[in-house]
Amino acid sequence: MGRSPCCSKVGMNRGAWTAMEDKILTSYIKVHGEGKWRNLPKRAGLKRCGKSCRLRWLNYLRPDIKRGNISRDEEELIVRLHKLLGNRWSLIAGRLPGRTDNEIKNYWNTTLGKKTTKTHSSENSPPPPPPPNEPNPSNSTTKTQVIRTKATKCTKALVPLIHPPPADHDQDYSSPSIDPLEPQDDHDDDHHQNFLQETCNYEPANFLNAAIFNNEDAKVDSGFDNIMWLGQDHSLLQECWTTDSCADHLDSLTFLLDSEEWP
DNA sequence: AACTGTGTCAACCGCCTCTAT
DNA sequence: CATAGAGGCGGTTGACACAGT
Known part of the structure; x- marks a missing residue:
């Protein structure tokens, strides 16, 4: 038994949001606040999945969102954070006020990913052998080491x-x-x-x-x-x-x- | 003008984690 | 402690726009 879907897909709108749907969602959240996404569509009168509402709000409708025109500084920060964190888009987005994880992910996949691949291939060809003392469990890739993180209580480092x-x-x-x-x-x-x-x-x-x-x-x-x-x-x-x-x-x-x- | 290839990005999907019971 | 529900996340898809031929 798999888990039940987040909402029935029957009778739901899918695809691009209309201006009217945006308006309904925005005004509902302005009045009632974020959260309770699963109940939100019913209460707001939207024929959308709760997840879809959440995504639309977080990635598009939120008032504090900056869209487009990613500056050079932001770009550099994204690259550095990606080196540090890997594809942890939400974490990276958290360091860039007004940017969403989806936007950064898209920007990386369409622009930065290619740029950095190019840079790496021109700079590191052939890639240098790893230092002998480097802990390298896989030894199968020259990819940047991604720091995998797991939540534990930590107050000092x-x-x-x-x-x-x-x-x-x-x-x-x-x-x-x-x-x-x-x-x-x-x-x-x-x-x-x-x-x-x-x-x-x-x-x-x-x-x-x-x-x-x-x-x-x-x-x-x-x-x-x-x-x-x-x-x-x-x-x-x-x-x-x-x-x-x-x-x-x-x-x-x-x-x-x-x-x-x-x- | 018509067709094709490529790039962009909003939205969806499914899995994972967290939290309440 | 176990379980279910809700939220969150990253990967992927598909529609659209634009450039090149």
Whole structure:
């Protein structure tokens, strides 16, 4: 038994929305607010699936939406975020005020994807062999490593600013043996350094994978409570992340993309 | 002018995750 | 804890516009 469809498709309008449907949906949401999408069509008197209403509102009718004319800055940010996050369009869109995931996805598929493929093929032909110490489970592709993220409680993260001594690279970074969130002892510094050494090997990508973006959408969206930076002497520099400024912080992390260690 | 190829983008589909019960 | 419903997401499709022949 599969799950029941979100709505009956019989007697429903499909395809492009008419101006009248847009008007009905817009005025209904203005009065009643977003949400309850499944009931919305019935209440608003629309012959549309609830999902369709939601999509129409989010991607087209919402008042704060910017459409078209993606600036150079936005383009660069999309490219960088895509390197970081992969096809996580909603996350990427969250960093670009007024842009929707659908628009960014379309823009990528039609424009940026081709551009970056071109750039890569001209810059990296043939692609350089991966460094021997790079954890590369598949070894089957030269694609940019996409950081897969999974939601876990994370309120602190560490970014190393130094290059530590080489470490054993046969570890599974995706399942750190030390939980960065659980104090190992009374000394935060030790705790965080252990975490870095055991899970990240001081590789920014590994670090992000293991520490920050394991934290997933919810945390990236909501912002970290704070983030700590390791100085030369392993002293901890702390910087607050807030919900409102998370985009800027995430953007600032793109320095890692320019890092030599970035895969 | 007619046809064909290509690009763009709104909308749909199905799966996954979250949340309430 | 298990389950079902609702929302959210990414991949894909198809209609339309435009350029080239």
